[in-house]
Amino acid sequence: MTLFIIVGAVGLVIVLISLVFGEIFDFLDGAVSATALGSAFTVFGAVGAIVLANGLPLWSAYVISAVIGVLVLVGVQLMIRSFKRSEDGTPSSPLGLYGVARSTISASFGEVSLDGPHEIETRLAFSDTRIETGSRIRVVELQGSRVKVEPASSGAAADTQP
Numbered sequence: 001m002t003l004f005i006i007v008g009a010v011g012l013v014i015v016l017i018s019l020v021f022g023e024i025f026d027f028l029d030g031a032v033s034a035t036a037l038g039s040a041f042t043v044f045g046a047v048g049a050i051v052l053a054n055g056l057p058l059w060s061a062y063v064i065s066a067v068i069g070v071l072v073l074v075g076v077q078l079m080i081r082s083f084k085r086s087e088d089g090t091p092s093s094p095l096g097l098y099g100v101a102r103s104t105i106s107a108s109f110g111e112v113s114l115d116g117p118h119e120i121e122t123r124l125a126f127s128d129t130r131i132e133t134g135s136r137i138r139v140v141e142l143q144g145s146r147v148k149v150e151p152a153s154s155g156a157a158a159d160t161q162p
Contacts, residue, residue: 001052004065008045014038036076044069092118094139098152105131105149112137112149125149 015038048065052058099114102122110125126148131137131151141148 001049002059004044004045004048004052008049011038011043011045013042015042032073032077033080035080036073039076040069040073044070083158092116093142094119094123094147095142097139099133099137099139099149101125101131101133101137101149104133105137110149112139112147114139114147123147 014034018033018035018038042063047068048061050060051064056064085148094114094116097114097116097119099112099119102111102113103127104110105112105127107126107128110127110131111122112125113119113122125137125148126146127137127149131149134150137149138152139147140150
C-alpha cells in the first residue's frame with residue numbers, strides 16, 4: 001500500500017505544480033501534459049489504496065489502478081485539448097467594416113462605432129480628411145488599437161444597410 005500512497009502523492013504534487021506554474025512539461029510534443037499525468041498518478045495511487053483496503057489481492061490492485069489511471073489520463077488530456085481549442089484566438093480584423101463617426105475625425109483623433117458582429121465598443125480613429133460626426137465611414141487600415149477611416153461612398157455604404 002505504501003507504493004500506491006507514494007505514487008498518489010507524487011501525482012498530487014505534479015498537479016499542484018501544474019496549477020500554480022502552468023504546464024511546465026509535456027511529453028511526446030504535447031500529447032501528454034503534466035496535468036493529465038499528475039491526475040493519472042493521483043488516481044492510480046488512490047484506487048490502489050482503496051482496492052487493497054477492501055481486501056482484494058495485490059495483483060488486482062495494480063490492474064484496476066492501471067486501467068482507471070489510463071482512463072483518467074486520456075480523459076483529462078482530451079478535456080485539456082478541448083479547452084485549448086475553445087480559447088479565444090486572434091481578434092477579428094475590422095478592415096473593410098463600415099460604421100458611423102461618433103465624433104469629428106481628424107488626422108490626430110476621433111471616435112467611431114463599427115457595424116461588425118464583434119464590435120460592441122467604440123474605437124479610436126483617425127483620417128486623412130476631416131469627417132463630421134454622424135457620417136458613414138469605412139475602415140481602411142488598422143494601426144495598433146486605432147483604425148484609419150475614410151468617408152464611405154454612398155453606393156458602398158448603402159449596400160451594407162440591412
